Amino acid sequence: xxxxxTSGTGTSSTGTTQEVRHAKxxxxxxxxxAAAWVIGILFALPVLWxxxxxxxxxxxxxxxxxxFFAPLSLDGYRSFFDAGPWPPLLNSLTASVLSxxxxxxxxxxxxxALSIRxxxxxxxxxxxxxxxxxLPIVAGILPLYLFAQKVGLLDNxxxxxxxxxSMNLPIAVWMLxxxxxxxxxxxxxxxxxxxxxxxxxLKDIVAPVVMPGIASAALICFIFSWNELLLARVxxxxxxxxAPVFLTGFVTSQGLFLAKVCAASFVVSxxxxxxxxxxQDKLVQGLSMGAVK
Amino acid sequence: xxxxNSKATxxxxxxxxxxxxxxxxxxxxxxxxxxxxNSINVLMVNNxxxxxxxxxxxxxxxxxxxxxxxxxxxxxxxxxxKISQEFSSQAGQYDVASLSNxxxxxxxxxxxxxxxxxxxxxDTEFDQADILKSMTTSLSSEGKVYGxxxxxxxSFLMYRKDVLAAKGITMPAKPTWQEVADIAAKVDGAEPxxxxxxxxxxxxxxxxxxxxxxxxxxxxxxWFDKDWTPKVDAPEFKDAxxxxxxxxxxxxxxxxxxxxxxxxxxxxxxxxxxxWYDATSAxxxxxxxxxxxxxQFGYAPAPVVKTDSAGWLYAWSWSIQQASTKKDNAWKFISxxxxxxxxxxxxxxxxxxxxxxxxxxxxxxxxxxxxxASAFAEPTKAAIESADPENPGAQPRPAIGIQFVDIPEFxxxxxxxxxxxxxxxxxxxxxxxxxxxxxxxxxxxxxxYQARGQ
Numbered sequence: 086x087x088x089x090x091t092s093g094t095g096t097s098s099t100g101t102t103q104e105v106r107h108a109k110x111x112x113x114x115x116x117x118x119a120a121a122w123v124i125g126i127l128f129a130l131p132v133l134w135x136x137x138x139x140x141x142x143x144x145x146x147x148x149x150x151x152x153f154f155a156p157l158s159l160d161g162y163r164s165f166f167d168a169g170p171w172p173p174l175l176n177s178l179t180a181s182v183l184s185x186x187x188x189x190x191x192x193x194x195x196x197x198a199l200s201i202r203x204x205x206x207x208x209x210x211x212x213x214x215x216x217x218x219x220l221p222i223v224a225g226i227l228p229l230y231l232f233a234q235k236v237g238l239l240d241n242x243x244x245x246x247x248x249x250x251s252m253n254l255p256i257a258v259w260m261l262x263x264x265x266x267x268x269x270x271x272x273x274x275x276x277x278x279x280x281x282x283x284x285x286x287l288k289d290i291v292a293p294v295v296m297p298g299i300a301s302a303a304l305i306c307f308i309f310s311w312n313e314l315l316l317a318r319v320x321x322x323x324x325x326x327x328a329p330v331f332l333t334g335f336v337t338s339q340g341l342f343l344a345k346v347c348a349a350s351f352v353v354s355x356x357x358x359x360x361x362x363x364x365q366d367k368l369v370q371g372l373s374m375g376a377v378k
Numbered sequence: 379x380x381x382x383n384s385k386a387t388x389x390x391x392x393x394x395x396x397x398x399x400x401x402x403x404x405x406x407x408x409x410x411x412x413x414x415x416n417s418i419n420v421l422m423v424n425n426x427x428x429x430x431x432x433x434x435x436x437x438x439x440x441x442x443x444x445x446x447x448x449x450x451x452x453x454x455x456x457x458x459x460k461i462s463q464e465f466s467s468q469a470g471q472y473d474v475a476s477l478s479n480x481x482x483x484x485x486x487x488x489x490x491x492x493x494x495x496x497x498x499x500x501d502t503e504f505d506q507a508d509i510l511k512s513m514t515t516s517l518s519s520e521g522k523v524y525g526x527x528x529x530x531x532x533s534f535l536m537y538r539k540d541v542l543a544a545k546g547i548t549m550p551a552k553p554t555w556q557e558v559a560d561i562a563a564k565v566d567g568a569e570p571x572x573x574x575x576x577x578x579x580x581x582x583x584x585x586x587x588x589x590x591x592x593x594x595x596x597x598x599x600x601w602f603d604k605d606w607t608p609k610v611d612a613p614e615f616k617d618a619x620x621x622x623x624x625x626x627x628x629x630x631x632x633x634x635x636x637x638x639x640x641x642x643x644x645x646x647x648x649x650x651x652x653x654w655y656d657a658t659s660a661x662x663x664x665x666x667x668x669x670x671x672x673x674q675f676g677y678a679p680a681p682v683v684k685t686d687s688a689g690w691l692y693a694w695s696w697s698i699q700q701a702s703t704k705k706d707n708a709w710k711f712i713s714x715x716x717x718x719x720x721x722x723x724x725x726x727x728x729x730x731x732x733x734x735x736x737x738x739x740x741x742x743x744x745x746x747x748x749x750x751a752s753a754f755a756e757p758t759k760a761a762i763e764s765a766d767p768e769n770p771g772a773q774p775r776p777a778i779g780i781q782f783v784d785i786p787e788f789x790x791x792x793x794x795x796x797x798x799x800x801x802x803x804x805x806x807x808x809x810x811x812x813x814x815x816x817x818x819x820x821x822x823x824x825x826x827y828q829a830r831g832q
Contacts, residue, residue, distance in 0.1 A: 147644065167433075168432075171405070172404070172405040172406035173405075173406065175405040176404050176405050176406065179404075179405070230463070230467070231467070234467060234469050239469060239471055240403060240404070240471055241403035241404065242403055242404040242405075243403065318456070318460070319460075319463065321404070322419060322421070322450055322464075322471045322472060323406050323419045323448035323449070323450055323471075323472075324402075324403050324404040324405075324406045324448075325403055325404030325405075325406065326404070326406055326450065330452075333452060333453060333456060334424055334450070334451045334452055334453070335424065336424065336453035337423075337424040337425055337426070337429075337453060337454075338423075338425070338453060338454040338638075338639065338640065339425045339426060339639065339640070339659075340425070340426045340640070340663070341640075
């Protein structure tokens with residue numbers, strides 16, 4: 086779709102030969118447009134199917150071949166909200182929001198020290214950050230569990246916040262570093278000539294310029310912590326259980342559960358969608374209003 | 379200005395969130411610190427009976443006793459992982475968990491769960507004598523009771539009476555496997571798209587090997603004999619598996635290598651098969667209101683060959699973690715959930731087909747239950763009572779268990795062998811090869827188990 090529009094507006098301002106092309110778009114453009122649509126639909130289809138299934142009754146949802154035109158019902162959502170989803174949703178929100186804020190507070194200065202005023206051996210430091218992601222979480226799960234048990238942190242949301250923060254910190258540092266590296270040195274020099282302090286420079290000069298970077302790093306961190314299942318399943322029980330753990334609870338080996346699980350999945354993914362839209366706004370804003378073009 | 383305002387709101391909101399949380403560990407479990415002394419935590423499998431229990435607890439148990447119950451429900455495989463993690467570390471986060479008669483004797487030996495005899499002695503209303511004897515046996519270890527059944531099941535043969543009658547066939551009162559195979563051949567295709575019989579083919583020790591091990595038992599086979607010699611490639615085991623695989627391949631359901639309990643249940647409910655050998659607990663769904671062929675189903679005992687009965691025994695049960703500090707309250711919960719009154723409560727509030735049955739003799743004397751369950755109540759009770767977990771086959775066994783061998787290594791062994799048997803059903807492997815590999819795996823298991831000196 087976007088391909089067609091660009092070629093259309095691009096040609097309208099130029100000569101007559103292209104005016105003809107405008108009336109009859111090139112074949113490759115049509116094919117690309119069609120391909121873009123097909124790929125777009127293919128990507129959206131499973132999600133749409135999930136939403137449709139969530140609106141069917143359990144019996145219709147289990148039918149094979151699927152019956153897309155079965156009567157709609159809200160039973161799936163009803164049983165989801167009857168099961169008491171608020172504590173797990175609030176737990177997820179707490180863990181994701183607080184860990185994301187912590188990550189940004191720590192990652193921003195770290196990224197500054199790795200790009201604008203690089204510390205000695207900054208490449209090694211960057212690699213060190215990356216290397217902390219090389220150990221699969223599952224390999225560390227037993228010590229994490231036993232440690233939490235000994236110090237009484239099992240089923241405690243603060244333990245998850247701490248783990249999510251350390252889990253996302255390296256990614257955020259890497260992302261913010263690449264954004265900060267783009268900040269023109271001239272701007273920083275101008276700021277220091279005007280006598281701005283370091284905090285002032287960071288807050289009023291650097292931060293607005295790298296807003297899209299901060300927004301996308303925050304979004305990634307939020308999504309990763311919101312969707313995290315392994316740590317949450319192993320380390321929480323009745324008090325600090327998060328939404329993904331709650332979601333898996335609808336699966337049963339006896340009886341039907343597809344509509345319920347689809348309804349639950351849809352509700353649980355809503356906050357992520359909302360965060361995505363919020364950040365998207367910031368991303369676009371940051372890109373178009375940025376000091377450098 | 380606006381952005382500053384929203385920033386201030388954000389800061390205020392997060393600070394508020396952080397402050398409100400600084401004293402507590404999360405939002406669940408009734409708030410700060412998990413609900414205090416007068417609450418218990420229960421970890422259980424997400425089966426329909428447990429979902430009913432969860433809905434009924436607050437308005438009944440909590441109202442009567444003042445004890446708050448915080449539930450965690452998980453799918454079967456996840457709950458097993460979580461339970462073994464929780465109980466082996468004795469983390470004490472959960473007071474009660476739903477365990478099956480597979481775990482309970484193992485956990486009892488490891489001293490991970492508390493014996494219940496002292497509670498049973500003082501809580502006469504619970505009436506342990508009313509619990510079916512085979513249940514008590516399978517939930518005990520060294521003479522002590524470690525678990526109370528929530529609902530129990532055996533296995534039997536379910537079939538469509540109308541389909542058999544249309545072909546002029548009557549189901550024998552106590553069918554043999556050969557008779558069942560012959561009937562399956564005759565009713566195969568009785569209606570368009572209808573297959574003769576549904577048998578599980580999905581890999582997993584609790585999937586295909588639940589029914590298949592009962593077939594092996596009655597063919598005279600066993601996983602291990604009394605002194606732990608593996609017998610997986612012995613002629614009896616091989617005959618049984620060949621019989622099962624041949625029957626499914628010739629007259630079984632479509633997609634058999636992936637079919638488990640749920641798939642077979644759907645097949646029978648939708649009229650895609652004429653017979654099904656599986657759990658007695660399935661009958662409640664077959665006879666539920668709205669089921670397409672309600673009232674047309676017949677029930678026969680598990681088919682036999684060399685033994686007198688062949689049905690399995692399984693019970694989701696409650697046990698108390700040894701590390702729990704609230705054992706008295708935990709027992710009160712178990713006594714309520716597994717009690718007679720709870721069955722009445724489900725009967726009146728949810729429906730009599732949803733009663734967690736198969737554990738108490740009194741259930742089968744309750745006229746209201748019998749009114750809806752008349753078709754399958756007696757066959758179910760007979761199947762559970764005839765199941766003998768200590769001596770299920772043609773030879774003495776080294777460990778308790780009918781459709782499983784009650785050692786910690788069995789799930790792994792059963793699942794690995796089941797993958798090959800499932801491949802044999804799909805036609806990708808021969809039964810001989812599958813069992814040859816199974817024998818090697820079983821030898822390893824026997825060696826490891828004995829080396830641990832248990």
